[in-house]
Amino acid sequence: QSVLTQPPSASGTPGQRVTLSCSGDSSNVGSNPVTWYQHLPGSAPKLLIYGDNQRPSGVTGRFSGSKSGTSASLAISGLQSQDETDYYCAAWDDSLNGWVFGGGTKLTVL
């Protein structure tokens, strides 16, 4: 059971905008920046968003992050077939003194 809660699946059609959610509590999402990763099984996870809404260089502007209270979101605009993979949120947890992850959302592009 993951500390952060993500819906196991989401879907959208090409060109659509989809939003993936991540829920935590006051010891993690509520008090620390949220990070988002894109993970194609069998390969290395890729950093998409850090500091709630910051994009590393090289990450397309189609990805954006936001946070309100103990919930965070990853928005993907102009959905493409290559976006079909797994997405994870993460945050530092002050109570556990470690990083915690969501269970991941599998995004399907219909």
Next chain:
Amino acid sequence: EMQLVESGGGLVQPGRSLRLSCAASGFRFEDYAMHWVRQAPGKGLEWVSGISWNSVKIDYADSVKGRFTISRDNAKNSLFLQLNSLRLEDLALYFCVKGRSSGLYGVLDFWGQGSLVTVSS
């Protein structure tokens, strides 16, 4: 080009030990915290352990505390994870991960491809 290459995974019986290594290149290894994160088959990502740039600060997930030991050799740009008293539930792909800062709190910003640890009798 930044690279993290894990090695040392394999098949091991419950109760036995294994040592994972991670060779880093393409960045100043000694400046950054490093971590191990694992993914069991069909499951999500789980942070295992982290070590600060100078090895002063070390933390473990409760699930591995007392059984796993993280260490690093800055002179050899290498990170290690000693896995003792392995359990069936430790079966996972273990990723070596670079932190964005010198402390454990910094974002995990670059990942290796992983090393598979299979625990089976």
